[in-house]
Ligand SMILES: Nc1ncnc2c1ncn2[C@@H]1O[C@H](COP(=O)(O)OP(=O)(O)O)[C@@H](O)[C@H]1O
């Protein structure tokens with residue numbers, strides 16, 4: 001129902017725009033300049049007054065209506081509902097809704113069917129009411145706006161103000177979503193730290209959440225829980241894989257950027273740069289099976305030919321492939337900042353007798369450093385957050401090691417393994433995922449802050 | 464070496480015939496420059512005298528900068544640019560494929576139109592050249608070179624308390640003098656300047672002109688300028704370019720009082736350009 005309303009609304013928007021604009025043009029006659037606002041603004045003004053009240057009404061109505069209807073339903077079927085506990089009540093409501101929507105209901109007995117009929121009647125009434133209100137609001141808004149339009153009407157101001165509000169609301173939404181996510185991370189983490197002490201989590205050396213004991217007697221075994229949620233192996237694994245990845249992507253990406261910006265002919269550059277950027281568009285899962293099926297066995301083969309024992313899943317394989325994956329991040333961004341270094345600086349250096357590589361090392365790179373640091377930080381964030389490649393190529397065994405030839409696991413991989421499968425939402429295992437997420441968020445935040453500070457410091461110095 | 468001696472003799476002879484008695488520093492013969500297919504300079508023959516200021520004038524796009532960039536092979540940095548003819552610095556053939564551009568540019572320094580200090584400290588800006596050419600043996604040595612160069616560029620008094628602050632923080636005029644100091648620091652023999660004052664205000668311009676006049680004592684200077692007054696004030700010889708052709712070259716006094724070419728006359732009296 002609401003969707004029809006929205007479609008109808010879109011149609012009305014066009015009509016309102018056209019009507020408002022036409023009236024303004026007609027009023028102005030031959031002297032368009034006499035209008036306080038351009039005709040388009042009058043059109044938009046009509047649109048705003050017509051559509052906005054209605055648009056606001058729909059979500060507000062749906063929010064309250066669903067609650068009122070649920071209340072009515074519970075009152076109507078009080079006999080049945082009163083005896084139920086919370087989970088059963090939720091199941092009841094779910095089933096009734098499913099019957100109404102034609103979904104799969106686990107229970108279709110008489111009460112449910114009756115309740116469903118009642119519910120669909122209420123829903124119908126609500127929709128009908130909403131539709132009439134919306135149409136009424138639109139009509140009222142439209143006629144009010146249409147009457148208001150005159151040569152002097154300050155439509156432009158209204159439009160500008162509305163736009164201001166819209167962009168404000170959008171930015172607020174973005175900010176509050178972020179805050180909301182962080183808060184939920186924090187709250188769930190606090191719950192986790194109620195079960196496992198913070199220090200045991202941060203500094204514990206042993207990670208094996210699959211042996212977490214839940215259910216009756218969990219209290220008595222809380223001690224054991226605190227011994228199996230030691231996150232150090234995960235962070236060490238993340239660190240190891242990230243270092244390997246950056247050791248690959250940092251130099252290669254940077255040098256590729258230097259080649260592209262200072263050595264390559266413009267024709268080569270025009271082809272190579274988009275190609276490199278395509279590399280960034282390959283889904284990570286593709287890199288993942290490439291790592292697991294090609295690189296890891298190859299490394300194992302080489303290792304064995306040198307008499308080294310290499311596990312079939314290794315930090316090295318994951319790190320190498322991840323490094324390849326983030327090369328474009330480093331190279332593309334670095335290339336942009338290196339290109340932004342003015343040619344006059346290169347000329348100045350060449351004019352003093354510096355060779356090309358001296359110029360690049362001593363003038364271009366220092367001048368581009370803030371941007372390069374930012375590019376590296378972005379790449380590191382990417383590497384830390386990357387899950388799929390590690391999941392496929394480095395394994396899930398939380399070994400405490402810095403040997404790149406052994407299997408390791410990372411924070412993100414463990415978050416995935418903690419959350420897949422059937423879990424009680426408030427079990428220590430699930431909550432541990434939030435705690436890991438929080439720490440990961442914190443690390444990335446610190447990295448970004450450092451990057452920003454570096455960039456700022458150089459800006460001040462060189463601008 | 465032999466050819467060098469011969470050519471120098473030849474030059475002296477020629478300059479005796481001409482108006483100037485100064486010895487020759489650079490000798491350009493039949494210099495033509497092409498940007499891809501487009502020819503920008505046509506058979507330019509020009510001599511540049513030692514310890515004198517030679518001004519290159521002419522309307523925009525006539526090839527002054529192009530010619531200037533030939534003198535230290537800065538044109539090499541432009542892929543599509545091709546230079547024909549011969550240019551000698553003393554007895555060194557500038558376009559000999561065997562010569563080292565690095566050495567050439569150490570001998571022929573350059574100051575650009577827009578001040579382009581490196582995003583480094585004032586000290587590091589001046590120290591840049593000496594460092595890459597290995598001209599100094601220690602920290603003390605380097606400091607001395609930097610201070611002397613800044614003094615020669617008339618900038619030292621203004622910046623002595625902030626040598627380690629960024630060169631980009633200076634005013635436009637100071638930046639340009641910093642660039643001159645930077646060029647001087649490698650002890651060049653010739654300094655090329657491409658409209659060095661065009662981005663500066665009149666006071667800063669006067670300061671740089673004064674400086675150019677002082678530098679003439681020790682350096683051979685070639686300056687491109689848009690301003691007739693500037694050419695008249697700072698130069699001893701003036702070369703007039705038009706559409707890629709060297710129209711006339713003579714003592715500055717002669718050019719400005721009694722030019723032999725009517726294009727030159729039209730240009731210096733401001734009828735075009
Ligand atoms: N990098 C370049 N690529 C192509 N053409 C150029 C380049 N630099 C200069 N030219 C051309 O060469 C001619 C001379 O330019 P230039 O030497 O800069 O003149 P001026 O310095 O006297 O104003 C102009 O026609 C210009 O378009």
Ligand SMILES: [Mg+2]
Nearest residue numbers: 527528529657
């Ligand atoms: Mg020019």
